[in-house]
Amino acid sequence: MATKFHTIVVGPFAVNCYLLWEENSSAGLIIDPGAEAETITYWIDELGLKPEAILLTHGHGDHIAAVAELKKQYDIPVYVGVGDEELLANPSANISAFFDHPVVAPKPDHLVQDEQKLLIGGIQLTVMATPGHTGGGVCYLEESTGRLFCGDTLFAGSIGRTDLPGGNHQQLIDSIMTKIMTLPDVFVVLPGHGSPSTVGAERTSNPWLIGGSYA
Numbered sequence: 257m258a259t260k261f262h263t264i265v266v267g268p269f270a271v272n273c274y275l276l277w278e279e280n281s282s283a284g285l286i287i288d289p290g291a292e293a294e295t296i297t298y299w300i301d302e303l304g305l306k307p308e309a310i311l312l313t314h315g316h317g318d319h320i321a322a323v324a325e326l327k328k329q330y331d332i333p334v335y336v337g338v339g340d341e342e343l344l345a346n347p348s349a350n351i352s353a354f355f356d357h358p359v360v361a362p363k364p365d366h367l368v369q370d371e372q373k374l375l376i377g378g379i380q381l382t383v384m385a386t387p388g389h390t391g392g393g394v395c396y397l398e399e400s401t402g403r404l405f406c407g408d409t410l411f412a413g414s415i416g417r418t419d420l421p422g423g424n425h426q427q428l429i430d431s432i433m434t435k436i437m438t439l440p441d442v443f444v445v446l447p448g449h450g451s452p453s454t455v456g457a458e459r460t461s462n463p464w465l466i467g468g469s470y471a
Contacts, residue, residue, distance in 0.1 A: 259379055259401060264299055267291030269318040272448055274405055276379060276398070277305050283377030287311045287396065287405050288448060289322035296322060297329065308377035312336040313407025313448060314393040315343025317352025317359035324362055333365035335374070337385060339392025341367060351420055368394060384435045388428020389416030395436070402443040410436055410445055412453035415464045432465065
């Protein structure tokens, strides 16, 4: 089935919230609603979508601040990677407390794990566990279109921070090398902040990855 996506940049940290939907049915997913629930709702209405779930790449406060309002409004489940569930309810763990704007999100309805297959509203995704930025960080791979929603694991020309609670630099590098860099070069990387890229572009030009092993 054909899908489309739309990017909404939200919040003071300019988080990329993605709307992904099945073209024929308009059933859709909200990925990383980091803030501005009213803006996200506007685009859902503008595009004529019917949200079926909220998917989180990780539990940091800048990616979850609109979860509570959107979950209540649409009565939809929340998915997050195993290990990051504790971040949703703890402003200190999700680092929002350090920015004087504590964020608390509802308890997740589903914990996802590596290589798990999801079928939600006609949209098929594969979960890729990519810890390092957080302990339970994940990416969502749409193989049929070659799209990877990777949160703060990998950016265009950079990688996620690992100096925050739960971060681990070597673990993040290993995650990127063994999971993302094994994908085809043409696959599109859709990060949690900044511009999109491709696996091939990051393989050949990302200074954090050049010279690494892809085994």
